[in-house]
Every structure is written in structure tokens, then in C-alpha cells.
Amino acid sequence: MAPAKKSDQEISAEFTSYYLQRATQEFAEDLDKVRAADDFKNDALQILVSALQQGTALFSPEEQRRIVTAAPLEDPSKK
Amino acid sequence: MGKRFSHAPDGAGASRKRIKIVHEAPTSEDIHASRQLQQLLAFSQDPVRARHGLQSFKVFLDDLLNPESDHVDRPRILRDYLQFARPADDDEASAYLPDIMQTWSYAGQINNDNVMSAVPIVLALLLKLLSQSLETVPIGLGICRTLLQKRQQELIARNLSADKGKAFIISPTLRMLKEVVSFDGGAVARPLFRARANTLKSLARNMGIVHIGEEAEDLKRPSARTNAILFFLDALKFLQPEAKKELLCQRDIVSALTRDVKQDPPYLVRTLLQELRSRVLLDDKLAREAKSNLLNASTLTRLSALYQYRLEARGGVDDEAPIADVAHDFLVTACTNPACAVLRQDSGFYPREIDTNTAISPAELDDLGLEAIVWMNKFKNEVPVRNYTLSNFLPNLRPWSSVKQSELITSIFKVAPELVANYFLTNKSFTFEPKLSATWIGYAAFLFNTVTLPLPNFFCRGAAFSELPPPTSIVIDNILPLPLNQKALSRSLANKSNMIPFFATRILVVAIEKLDHAIKMHQDPSHSNKTVWAEAARRLVDEFCQRSPGIQEMINSYRSIPDGDILHREAASRLLRLCYEVLPQVALMAKFDVSPFLEKALGRLSTQASDDPRDSALGLKELENLLAIAGYSPGMRWFVASEGMLLSPFTLLLKVCVDAPRGVSLEAIREILNFIAVEQQLVPANEKHPGLLVLLDALQSLRHSKPEAVVNIWSFLDNCLTRCANTPVKYVEKMQEAIQEASDLTGQDLSGTIASPITVALLEQLPFAAAKENGTVTVKALGIFLPKFLGLSVSAGENRALLELIFTKMTTHLADNKGKLAKAGVPKGLEFEYNKRPTAAGTKAKQSKAAASAAAGKEDSQPKQPVMDVEALEETLHVPDGLEADNSALVKWATKTADELVDDGYLTSLIALLVSEHASIRKEALVSILKAAAKIKQSEYEEKDQIWLLLSELAETARENNTINDTPLPGPIVAFATHALTVLRDPLSSLYGKVNSFLTRGPTWALDRLPLVDETLSEETPTGSGGPSSRDNPYYAQINWLLSYLIDALRTPQDLELFHRKRARGPVLERILALAANPYMWLPLRSQVLRLVYRATGIEGGSTTLTTRFGIVSWLEARHAGCEDGDGDGKEAAMLGGLKRRVWETCDQERVRVWSRGGLGGGRV
Structure with missing residues (x-):
């Protein structure tokens, strides 16, 4: 059963959420340091989130679709 | 009461x-x-x-x-x-x-x-x-x-x-006036305004009587300021445009209106912004003069203070947007909508003062190039703009501390591109010095947004390109704005946190993409002054390289990313790939060996079945980037498994393809694999044959039917593939024998049969499979795989009789106890399940070539161009002078450590000064080299002795007969020294032994010889791990080194003389030209030969010598013909055509015509 094709907007939203999740995972340690910095106040969290998710612009809509809709790479030895 | x-x-x-x-x-x-x-x-x-x-x-x-x-x-x-x-x-x-x-x-x-x-x-x-x-x-x-x-x-x-x-x-009076002005739809507004001397008396001052106190202003007790503003807004509402204009021209009132706006109560701020928006900003009938009088830089700045508005009641009305948002919307409209009279029409990247249509005579442009344009270099420190209000306003914003302010600036930049360069030139105080803080991240985000802004159409506002290109400094300021200088970016890339290099990488990615676009715009075919635009494009690239960190720093940054950080790895590999695509000359100088990275990425993908499929897809993106780089860089070792890896990169890549589920796009990877397989003669290079797809499809089929079986054949298959790739001739011959045998058996004429050499390699290795560990499992798996593979080979058009014969031989080793396999024979009518058979195989081959060649994607959409034009030729074949004098090297080296001297290029720059035209510089360089040699000798540097020896011999050579006082050292001597230095740094280099034995041979080098050329070229039968064709063979790595060194060596007519001087084994140049005939040489190496020829054509008399002494025209024609024989690649043919034209254009045409007795100079060139 093939799921209905997702719209570009859905894909973009899903990709952004994936990107943020990856980024927060990869830079967890650095993000903690930023949060502890003196200038972390007011809009800083918003800045941080928006800065991180800017990177989605590097991926074309097709690339985003490819990544979001990826099926698992199976490991034959586990079968 | x-x-x-x-x-x-x-x-x-x-x-x-x-x-x-x-x-x-x-x-x-x-x-x-x-x-x-x-x-x-x-x-x-x-x-x-x-x-x-x-x-x-x-x-x-x-x-x-x-x-x-x-x-x-x-x-x-x-x-x-x-x-x-x-x-x-x-x-x-x-x-x-x-x-x-x-x-x-x-x-x-x-x-x-x-x-x-x-x-x-x-x-x-x-x-x-x-x-x-x-x-x-x-x-x-x-x-x-x-x-x-x-x-x-x-x-x-x-x-x-x-x-x-x-x-x-005051307050009741203002309230009364408010009622008067709005009474009966403004019936008396006009006479009231006429009496403004009295009715508006002290209005500006009254706007300044603000509420004082800690708590917010009471709604029921509005201050005089509140009343004054409400009166003023009602006046705006009911006055006719003319009167309204006059009201807005009362400077003191307009100025007082916003002076204390950040202390006003929320409802007043909302009303003020809303009314100004509808009554002023968007009122079409109101004169522009009146609007711009209100919306001057100081009003805008005061309104921007509302981004930090603090008087909003907590938990206020839910459906009301925060004041900061309302103010943001207001400012965006005011600053970006031309109807609001703030934004003025600019002319893109052409600053205010210049007239783009100034006529400059073509002769002048030809002579002086960009220098003929007086304003070309004028805007490096100051850019005059039309949007002076915005230019004055922007510095008051704080884009690093607020997303909205950053958005406001970039949306202004978008509509007024002239402001980008101007903004950063006038705001130099804020640097990009890396620091793990919210401010730095905010600034990086702002810069990222600035870099991603699109280039204005045609760089200006017109409907076509101007005659002359825009000032390069302005274009580059838009691609890498001033704060993004080399120092800051390098330090960011090298920062020990993970996040800062990640941000810097992303900025560089978008910057290179933008640069690429700008270059393409410079190369647009519609330009009338093509040479000037081309020169501007070159300058742009130069400027970019000066601001961007070197590729080596990008590589180092990539290297230091932890394995698990795939997002970061993807971005960094994308950056490197873009460097190879957009700045190939710079990228190739770095001598980046991509193999270890590729193997690591492959290893990760093929062993770790990640929990999240999206991670794997991201990993594939990284792999794709690396593959593209591998395609661009010479010397990729596809068939050598590096330490710690069980399989070669080629097989690993194959495994990735096979293990990927259906639906994952692997087209790029498949193309690369097929291209390598055809090049290495694993599979036939025939248009009708689907090439490696046969093997791939058989493996995929096995993977799906018996997933446990496929695991057991990788090692065996890798062995066969590497053997076949390393000694292709052997297997081609074995195949011929098999064909002959089949022909004898069946009586058919099989002379034109197509067959994959890999099949014979499989047959040859089969007997050894059983002997290995887990042999029986492997053999069992092969029993399922081989019939499938051969069956598909038949479907692909290979001869059934031949394959039946091979299969019969195979069955003897295939644990075929009951003779079932032998009886079944090669299955018939198998279909390709997983790979679409290309309809026109030719297109496929061509595409895959394009994917791997440096011309990726650019040429195949266009009709074949036999001759490359001047600019494209220069771009492809011109190599910057590796020995260009940088006199500052004399000073810089002194403070560096031995490691830095050798590894960071200070020594190389110092050595290069020995070719300087000025005797004093040469002498000083020599003294410095000797001092540096002593310093290194005393240091802990690992290769200190050899380096000391190299430097001492170089110095001795320079001093001998007082050479250094009279003339520059010959290019080859100096180029050799710099290139030998890179070899000595790396003991694993295949040239390490050669260079060392050269150094121990004697204390000085002969000035009339080219060091180490003979030794490298004379290795006629390449030895090494592979056979003659193997690209993993150190021979080719050495040739690659030699060609880079010779290109750097060839700079003057005297150098050229050394290249064509008669020698025992023939002139050096002749031997280099002969190299290109080696069928095993890859395109990158062949291109290096062409670069050397190109370099020679740039030397005075070079082209004439090439033509009369080396018959270069015939050589180029022969190479061209070789390209057209099936194995043709449009790009190489075009390169050769272009080079031929250049030779003719740069030679002494009269002499050559006489020399060739009229054979050259007519239709032939």
C-alpha cells in the first residue's frame, strides 16, 4: 500500500523538524554552552532555532523529499 | 451631590x-x-x-x-x-x-x-x-x-x-479639539487646520508631556502626549491630502510624534502604527514628499526601538499580535514598498554615481581590459547609494539579537541590493570572530541570510545586461560580505567546537553557489564586451579565493568532524564538492586524497544499518558528494582496500547499491560504478551491453530472494573484481580463448561476440573459493548467484553457447552433487528486475562519463562543441603561476616554527623567490633559506634531515658560480625544490625513495637539466600492486606529481629551452607528449599534459617552437581523432580543438606558414 504522496509543504515541514532534531543531537554539547553564555536572553532561543533551521535551504525540495521519505536500509544478516 | x-x-x-x-x-x-x-x-x-x-x-x-x-x-x-x-x-x-x-x-x-x-x-x-x-x-x-x-x-x-x-x-483642550476635528465626518477639519497657528499651538511640545511613573499609563487618565497623538491622528484621518501633506511637513510635530514611542501604552502604539499605515503609508493620494518627511531615518530608528517594547501586559489579549510584530510589519512595509516613499529605485550592483552606458572605445577595452573602466576599482571603501534614508537607518538595527530585525534588513537588501556592500562598509565594528555565544550565532544567521539573497537580474534593473560588468568589489561584497574575511572564516572552520565550523561551512556552501551563479552571469552569451566580462569573472574568482579559506582548511575541517555528525559531514562534503565544481583549479592544487573518506563513508553505510532511515539517506548524500569529488580528482584508488577495510571501495559501493531498498535514488552511484567498470574493462564497452547492470541486477535479485546468501559472496566477488581490474589484459585474453573454444565446440563463428571479462575472472577464482574459510557457504551462495548472473548476461546480449560452456566448467566447482545445476544450464529469458535497461545504451555511457568528468552536466545538454572558446579554454587549462613572487615571504617566515615553515607553505614561498627578477630579493631569499634550513635542522621536525639536505643543495646550486647574482635560477630547479618538499613531508609517497636517492647523489644540481624527470619517465614498465593499467599503480601518482612540477617549472623562454634541448632519450617535452598516448592514462592526467602545452603557448615563441620542433598541430589532431574513436568525450575533443586554435593564434604565423609550406594557416587551423 503506497501512502498518498505528500505535498511539498508537508515534506518541507517534516524535513525541517528532522533537520532540527539532527542538529540538536549533533551539537547538544555546544548548544548547552551557548545556553550558559552571558548573552543568552530574550530572543536568544528563537535566534538559535531559526539559525539552525536555516540550513534546510541547502537542500532542494527533491533532496528533502528523498530524505524524508527514505525507507529503511535493511540489514540482510538480520533476516 | x-x-x-x-x-x-x-x-x-x-x-x-x-x-x-x-x-x-x-x-x-x-x-x-x-x-x-x-x-x-x-x-x-x-x-x-x-x-x-x-x-x-x-x-x-x-x-x-x-x-x-x-x-x-x-x-x-x-x-x-x-x-x-x-x-x-x-x-x-x-x-x-x-x-x-x-x-x-x-x-x-x-x-x-x-x-x-x-x-x-x-x-x-x-x-x-x-x-x-x-x-x-x-x-x-x-x-x-x-x-x-x-x-x-x-x-x-x-x-x-x-x-x-x-x-x-492641556489634556482636556486636546480632547476637545479631537472632538472638533472629527465632528460630523471632519466637517470643520479644514477651517481648524487653517487656524493651526492657534489650534495646533505647542502640539509638538505637548506630545512630549509623557506619563511619568513606574507603572503603565492608566487607560482612563491618558497623558497629554496620548491626547495630543490621538488628536493628531484624527486630524490625519479627516484632513484633505493637501492639508495632510502640510501637517506632515511640520517637522517638529512629526519628530515629536515618535520620539517617546517606546514609552507609550500598548493601545496607543497600536493605534499610531495602524493609523500611520493606512493614512500615510498606503494613501495613494498623499504626496511622496509628505511620506518621506515622516518616514525619515530617525523616525524609522525610533519605531525600531519597539522591537524591544517592554510595556505589554503579560497575558494580554490573546488574539492581538505583540507590539514587536506589529512594528516589524509596519517597518517592512515602510522600507520595502516603493509606494511608501522610503525605498528608492537603485540600479542593483552599479553604484549611484556611475553611468553604465558610458561609451568606451573597443580599442581601449582591448588594450587595457577592466583598467579602461575608470570606476571599476573605485568602490572598495565607499559605495554611494540612492537609498540614503535606509542606509542611515540600517546601522541602528541589531540583526544579531533579533530574528525579526535580521529579517527586516534582509528584506530591505532584497529590494535594494545596492545597500549590501554599503551596509558592511559602514558597519565595520562588528566582527565575525568566532565565539560560542548567542550573539555570534545570531550574526552568523544574519550573514547566511544575506549570502542567500538572490543576485539582481542582469546585476542591474534593466531588461538586459549593461555594456560593462559591475564593479567586482561590489559583487564580491554580496557573495562574501566583508565580515566574512579569510581570517574569520578560517578560524571558524578550525574552531574546536562542532557548531561554529558547521555554521561557517554552511555559509561557504551558499557563497560558492552564489559565486557559481555570478560567474555564469558573467559568461552569458549576450554580452557584447565578452573579454571584459570574462576578465571580470576571473577577478571575481580571485577575490573570492582571497576572502575564502583555502581548500586545505576545508578539508581539515571535514576531517575533524566526528563520525556520527552526518548533518555536518554532509554539509562539509558538499562544500568540498562545490569547490571542485566551481573552483577546480584551486581545488586540484590541494592534492586531496578522497579515498579514505570515501571508504569510511561506504563502510558506515554498508555496515551500520541505522535506526533512522532518514539518517541513512543523509549518509547517501554525503557519499554522493564524495563520489563526485572522486570523479574530479586524479589518483582515486578504486580497487585497493585500505587498511582495516575488507573490501575495495568499488565493491563497497556496489554493496551499498545492492543493500539499498527500492525507491532510494542511487542513479548517480550506479552511473559512477558503471563508468569505472567500463573504464577498467570489467565489462564490455559496447553500446548495446548494459555493462555493470548485469552484475548489479543479479546481486540485487539474490539479495531479495536469499538475503543470507549474498552476505557470503562479497569477499569472493571483491577478489575477482580487483584481479580483473588490475590485469584486464589477462582476462580479455582468457575470454578470447574461451570464445575460441566455444567456437570450436559449436562450429559457430563467434568472432564478434561480446562478453564480460569479469565472467572469466569468476570462473578462474572459483576453485579457490572452497578452500577459504567459510568456503562451503560461499560456494553454496555462488551456486544460486552464478546461474542468475549468466542468465542475465545472456539477456544482455552475450553469447549463450559461450556462457553455457563457462557454466559447465563452473559447475564442477559448485557442489553440484546430483548434477541439478549442470542439467538446468544457464537459465533462459531472465528479465532485469531492479535496473531499467537503458534504451539507448550510448546515452548511458555518455552520461556516466559526464558524471565523472570535470565537465559534469554542463556539456551533455548542448550539441557537441568541437572547439572550446578562449575563455573556457583558459578556465580549463590555465594554471596559476606556482612560483609567483610574494616578497612578503622574506619577512613572514622568521617567526614560524619548523612545522609551520614546511607544512604551511612558508618555505615554498621563500624558495619561489629564487626566480625573482631582482638580484637583491634573490640574495635575501637565499640567506633566508639557509637560515631556515639551520632552524629546521635544529628542530624536532620528523623529516628535518632530508629537508635540510634539500635546502642546502638548493642553496649550493644557487651559489655555485655566483649564479644567483646574475640571473634568476631556472624554473625547473626551483619548481623541483618546491615539489620535492611536498614529497619529503610524506614518507608514504611513492616518490619518497626517488627524491631521497636524488638528494644523496651529489651536493649540487645541474642547472641545465630537469631534476628527476628521467628517473620518473624511464619507468617504462610500471611496477606496483596492479598491472600496467591499474590506476592504483604508483607510476601514475608519480606522473601526476611530475606533470604538476613541470607545469610550475615552465615559465620563461629559457625554461622552455631546457624542455626542448636534445637529450639522450629525446627532449623532455617530446617524451611528455608521448605520455598522452598511453591508453591507460585517465582524463585528469591527459588534461595535465594539455595544461603543460597551454603553459608553453603562453611563453614568448612557445607556440612557434611547439609547432616547428614538435609538430604539435599533428599531435593535437591525432589526439583529437583518438577522442572521436568511440571513446569520445566532447569535452576533451573541444579542449584539443581550442588548444590547436590557440597554438595558431600565438605562434609566429608567417614563419609557421613558410615552415609548413602553406600546410598550416589555411583551413587546417
Whole structure:
């Protein structure tokens, strides 16, 4: 059963959420340091989130679709 | 008589408290009859009485205005009173409410503040009440007109200009004026404005009487400022455009309007912004002059203070947007909508002062190039702009501390591109020095947004390109804005955190993409002055390289990313790939060996089945980037498994393809694999044959039917593939033998049969498979795989009889106890399940080539171009002078450590100075080299002895016979020294031994020879791990090194002389040209030979020598013909064609014509 094709907007939203999740995972340690910095106040969290998710612009809509809709790479030895 | 009214509920109370004046509370009484009201308001010289009357009337009006109150017969009482207070004849001079007016006037005479305040209070209430009913409007209008009579005007003016502390007088007056100006749809707005000398008296000052106190301004007790603004806004609403324009031109008022805006209560700020938006910004009828008078830089700056507005009630009304957002929307509209009169039309990247259509004579442009354009270099420190308001406003914003402010700036940049360069030139104080802080991240995000802005169409606002290119400094400031300089970016890339290099990488990615776009715009075919645009494009690339970190730093940054950080790895590999695509010359200089990275990435993908499939897909993106880089860089070792890896990169890649589920796009990877397989003669290079897809499909089929079996054959398959790749000739021959055998058996003529050499390699290795560990499992798996593979080979068009014969031989080793396999034979009619058979195999081959060649994607869409034009040729074949003098090297080296001297290129720059034209520099360089040699010798540097030896021999050579005093050292000597240095740094280099034995041979080098050339070229039968064709063979790595060194060596006619001097084994150049005929040489290496030829054509007399001494034209033609023989790649043929034309254009044509007896110079070139 093939799921209905997702719209570009859905894909973009899903990709952004994936990107943020990856980024927060990869830079967890650095993000903690930023949060502890003196200038972390007011809009800083918003800045941080928006800065991180800017990177989605590097991926074309097709690339985003490819990544979001990826099926698992199976490991034959586990079968 | 209600005590609760003892304090007037207006502004009076607040100010009274402030200035500590005790006022007597007014008294009042209930009104029951019209007659009583007349008496109360009748003129009296007793202020207490007058105040009592007015206060009673106020209470009476308050009640009427309260919709919830039971008015009883109050409306009638008021009506009767108003009839009474109406003048007998309604003309201009007659006054309404004469008693009240007289009371007011008298209060003015005796300076009674309380009465002066009480009169406008009741009048404001009365007008408010009268405006609510149509019947009473005429009376209200009468009152308004009465107020505009001279006597009353003066009273108003007097009230308005009361002492600042007397807000209890000023505020009611402003409220009254607000009612007047808006009464009956602004019926008296015009005369009111005409009397502005009185009615707007002290308005600007009154706008400055703000609420003072810790707590927010009380809604019910608005300050004088609030009242003044509300009056002003109503005036804007009801005035005609002309009058409105005049009002907006009152500078003091307009300036006071926003001066204290950040202390205003929220509702007032909202109303102000909303009204200004609809009455000024978006009013089409209002003159631009008036709009721009309001929206000057200081107004914009004050409004931008609302981004930090602090007076909003917490948990306020839910559906109201925060003030910061409202202000943001206002500013975005004001600054980006041309109708608002702030934004002015600019001309893109062409600054204000220049005239793009200035005619410059073609001769001048030809002679001087970009230098002929006087303004080309003028805007490096200052860019004049048309949008001066915005230019003054922008520096007041803080894009690093607020997302919205950053958005505002970039949306302004988008509509006014001229401001980008200007902004960063005038805001130099904020640097990009890396620091793990919110501010740095905010700034990085802002810069990222700036870099991603699109380039303006045609760089200007026109419908086509201008005659002349825009100033390069401005283009580069838009691609890498000034704060993104080399130092800051390098330090960011090298920062020890993970996040800072990640941000820097992403910025560089978008910058290179933008650069690519800009270059393409410079190369647009519609340009009339093509050479000038091409020169500008080159300059752009140079400038970019000066601002961007070197590729080595990008590589180092990539190297240091932890394995698990796939997002970061993807970005960094993308950056490197872009470097190879957009800046190939710079990228290739780095000598980046991509193999280890590729293997790591492959290893990760093929071993770790990640939990999240999206991670794997991201990993595939990284792999794709690396593959593209591998395609661009010479010397990729596809068939050598590096330490710690069980399989070669090729097989690993194959495994990734096989393990990927359906639907994952692997087209790029498949193309690369097939290209390598064809190049290495694993599979036939025939248009009708699907190439490696046969093997791939058989493996995928096995993977799906028996997933456990496929695991067991990788090692065996890898062995076969590497053997076949390393000694292709052997297997081609074996295949021929098999064909002959099949032919003899069946009696068919199989001479034209197509067959994959890999099949024979599989057959040959099969007997050894069983002997290995887990042999039986492997053999069992092969029993399923091989029939499938051979069956598909038949479907692919290979000869059945031949494959049957091979299969029979295979079955003897395939644990075929009951003879089932042998009996079944090669299966028939197998279909390709997983790979689409290309309809036109030719296209496939061509595509895959394009994917791997440096011309990826650019050429195949266009018709084949036989000759490359001048710019493209230069771009492909020009190599910057590796020995270019940088005199600063003389100073820089002294403070560096031995490691830095050798590894960071300081020594190389120093050595390069030995070719300087100036004897003093050469001598100084020599002294420095000797000192540096001594320094290294005493250091802990690992290769210190060899490096010392190299430097000492170089110095000795330079000193011998006093050479260094007379002439520069020959290019080859110096180039050799610099290139030998890179070899000595890396003991694993295949040239390490050669260079060392050369150094130990003697204390000086012969000046008339090219060091180490003979030794490298004479290795005629390449030895090494593979056979003659193997690209993993160190021979090719050495040739690659040699060619880079020779290109750097060839700089002057004297150098060229060394290249064509007769020698025992023939002139060096002749031997290099012969190299290109080696069929095993890859395109990158062949291109290096062409680069050497190109370099020679740039030397005086070079092309003539090449033609008359080396028959270069015939050589190029032969190479060209070789390209067209099936194995053709459009790019190489075009390169050769272009090179031939260049040779002709740069040679002494008369001499060559004579030399060739007219053979050259006609249609041939």
C-alpha cells in the first residue's frame, strides 16, 4: 500500500523538524554552552532555532523529499 | 451631590499629584430642570460658582454618555438648554453657548486654571454626545464653529500653551479639539487646520508631556502626549491630502510624534502604527514628499526601538499580535514598498554615481581590459547609494539579537541590493570572530541570510545586461560580505567546537553557489564586451579565493568532524564538492586524497544499518558528494582496500547499491560504478551491453530472494573484481580463448561476440573459493548467484553457447552433487528486475562519463562543441603561476616554527623567490633559506634531515658560480625544490625513495637539466600492486606529481629551452607528449599534459617552437581523432580543438606558414 504522496509543504515541514532534531543531537554539547553564555536572553532561543533551521535551504525540495521519505536500509544478516 | 466626583476623572488628577499643588475639589449638584441648568451655567464673576456650575454640567453629561444609566428626562433638559443657548440668527459671528464661552474668557483674564480646565472638559463631553445623534449635529457644528472664532481660538491657544506642568488644562483642550476635528465626518477639519497657528499651538511640545511613573499609563487618565497623538491622528484621518501633506511637513510635530514611542501604552502604539499605515503609508493620494518627511531615518530608528517594547501586559489579549510584530510589519512595509516613499529605485550592483552606458572605445577595452573602466576599482571603501534614508537607518538595527530585525534588513537588501556592500562598509565594528555565544550565532544567521539573497537580474534593473560588468568589489561584497574575511572564516572552520565550523561551512556552501551563479552571469552569451566580462569573472574568482579559506582548511575541517555528525559531514562534503565544481583549479592544487573518506563513508553505510532511515539517506548524500569529488580528482584508488577495510571501495559501493531498498535514488552511484567498470574493462564497452547492470541486477535479485546468501559472496566477488581490474589484459585474453573454444565446440563463428571479462575472472577464482574459510557457504551462495548472473548476461546480449560452456566448467566447482545445476544450464529469458535497461545504451555511457568528468552536466545538454572558446579554454587549462613572487615571504617566515615553515607553505614561498627578477630579493631569499634550513635542522621536525639536505643543495646550486647574482635560477630547479618538499613531508609517497636517492647523489644540481624527470619517465614498465593499467599503480601518482612540477617549472623562454634541448632519450617535452598516448592514462592526467602545452603557448615563441620542433598541430589532431574513436568525450575533443586554435593564434604565423609550406594557416587551423 503506497501512502498518498505528500505535498511539498508537508515534506518541507517534516524535513525541517528532522533537520532540527539532527542538529540538536549533533551539537547538544555546544548548544548547552551557548545556553550558559552571558548573552543568552530574550530572543536568544528563537535566534538559535531559526539559525539552525536555516540550513534546510541547502537542500532542494527533491533532496528533502528523498530524505524524508527514505525507507529503511535493511540489514540482510538480520533476516 | 456625589463626593465621588470630587476628583475630576481626567488628566488633572495625575498632574496634580506630580506637582504637588493641592486643588480644592469642585462642588456639584444634580440637575432636574433646564431652567436650573441655565442658571448654573450663567456667567458669573465668582470662579467658585462658575466651577460649581460647570462641574454639575459635567456630571450631568457623564450620566448621559453612560449607556447603562437611566437618563430619565435628562435628554429633554439638555435639548431645552441647547435651544436656549443657541444664537438667534445663525451666522458666522454669532456664538453658541455664550455663557460658557464668556466664563472661559473671564477665567483667562483672571488666570483661573480650574475654570480654564473645566470649560474644555464639558465642551469635549458635549461634542461627543452631540455627535451621536443626527438631530443634534447642527448644534454641534455651531459649537465647533464658535470654537473656531477668533476669541475662542485665542483661548484654545492659551490653554494649549499652558505650563508643561498643567496637563490638567492641556489634556482636556486636546480632547476637545479631537472632538472638533472629527465632528460630523471632519466637517470643520479644514477651517481648524487653517487656524493651526492657534489650534495646533505647542502640539509638538505637548506630545512630549509623557506619563511619568513606574507603572503603565492608566487607560482612563491618558497623558497629554496620548491626547495630543490621538488628536493628531484624527486630524490625519479627516484632513484633505493637501492639508495632510502640510501637517506632515511640520517637522517638529512629526519628530515629536515618535520620539517617546517606546514609552507609550500598548493601545496607543497600536493605534499610531495602524493609523500611520493606512493614512500615510498606503494613501495613494498623499504626496511622496509628505511620506518621506515622516518616514525619515530617525523616525524609522525610533519605531525600531519597539522591537524591544517592554510595556505589554503579560497575558494580554490573546488574539492581538505583540507590539514587536506589529512594528516589524509596519517597518517592512515602510522600507520595502516603493509606494511608501522610503525605498528608492537603485540600479542593483552599479553604484549611484556611475553611468553604465558610458561609451568606451573597443580599442581601449582591448588594450587595457577592466583598467579602461575608470570606476571599476573605485568602490572598495565607499559605495554611494540612492537609498540614503535606509542606509542611515540600517546601522541602528541589531540583526544579531533579533530574528525579526535580521529579517527586516534582509528584506530591505532584497529590494535594494545596492545597500549590501554599503551596509558592511559602514558597519565595520562588528566582527565575525568566532565565539560560542548567542550573539555570534545570531550574526552568523544574519550573514547566511544575506549570502542567500538572490543576485539582481542582469546585476542591474534593466531588461538586459549593461555594456560593462559591475564593479567586482561590489559583487564580491554580496557573495562574501566583508565580515566574512579569510581570517574569520578560517578560524571558524578550525574552531574546536562542532557548531561554529558547521555554521561557517554552511555559509561557504551558499557563497560558492552564489559565486557559481555570478560567474555564469558573467559568461552569458549576450554580452557584447565578452573579454571584459570574462576578465571580470576571473577577478571575481580571485577575490573570492582571497576572502575564502583555502581548500586545505576545508578539508581539515571535514576531517575533524566526528563520525556520527552526518548533518555536518554532509554539509562539509558538499562544500568540498562545490569547490571542485566551481573552483577546480584551486581545488586540484590541494592534492586531496578522497579515498579514505570515501571508504569510511561506504563502510558506515554498508555496515551500520541505522535506526533512522532518514539518517541513512543523509549518509547517501554525503557519499554522493564524495563520489563526485572522486570523479574530479586524479589518483582515486578504486580497487585497493585500505587498511582495516575488507573490501575495495568499488565493491563497497556496489554493496551499498545492492543493500539499498527500492525507491532510494542511487542513479548517480550506479552511473559512477558503471563508468569505472567500463573504464577498467570489467565489462564490455559496447553500446548495446548494459555493462555493470548485469552484475548489479543479479546481486540485487539474490539479495531479495536469499538475503543470507549474498552476505557470503562479497569477499569472493571483491577478489575477482580487483584481479580483473588490475590485469584486464589477462582476462580479455582468457575470454578470447574461451570464445575460441566455444567456437570450436559449436562450429559457430563467434568472432564478434561480446562478453564480460569479469565472467572469466569468476570462473578462474572459483576453485579457490572452497578452500577459504567459510568456503562451503560461499560456494553454496555462488551456486544460486552464478546461474542468475549468466542468465542475465545472456539477456544482455552475450553469447549463450559461450556462457553455457563457462557454466559447465563452473559447475564442477559448485557442489553440484546430483548434477541439478549442470542439467538446468544457464537459465533462459531472465528479465532485469531492479535496473531499467537503458534504451539507448550510448546515452548511458555518455552520461556516466559526464558524471565523472570535470565537465559534469554542463556539456551533455548542448550539441557537441568541437572547439572550446578562449575563455573556457583558459578556465580549463590555465594554471596559476606556482612560483609567483610574494616578497612578503622574506619577512613572514622568521617567526614560524619548523612545522609551520614546511607544512604551511612558508618555505615554498621563500624558495619561489629564487626566480625573482631582482638580484637583491634573490640574495635575501637565499640567506633566508639557509637560515631556515639551520632552524629546521635544529628542530624536532620528523623529516628535518632530508629537508635540510634539500635546502642546502638548493642553496649550493644557487651559489655555485655566483649564479644567483646574475640571473634568476631556472624554473625547473626551483619548481623541483618546491615539489620535492611536498614529497619529503610524506614518507608514504611513492616518490619518497626517488627524491631521497636524488638528494644523496651529489651536493649540487645541474642547472641545465630537469631534476628527476628521467628517473620518473624511464619507468617504462610500471611496477606496483596492479598491472600496467591499474590506476592504483604508483607510476601514475608519480606522473601526476611530475606533470604538476613541470607545469610550475615552465615559465620563461629559457625554461622552455631546457624542455626542448636534445637529450639522450629525446627532449623532455617530446617524451611528455608521448605520455598522452598511453591508453591507460585517465582524463585528469591527459588534461595535465594539455595544461603543460597551454603553459608553453603562453611563453614568448612557445607556440612557434611547439609547432616547428614538435609538430604539435599533428599531435593535437591525432589526439583529437583518438577522442572521436568511440571513446569520445566532447569535452576533451573541444579542449584539443581550442588548444590547436590557440597554438595558431600565438605562434609566429608567417614563419609557421613558410615552415609548413602553406600546410598550416589555411583551413587546417
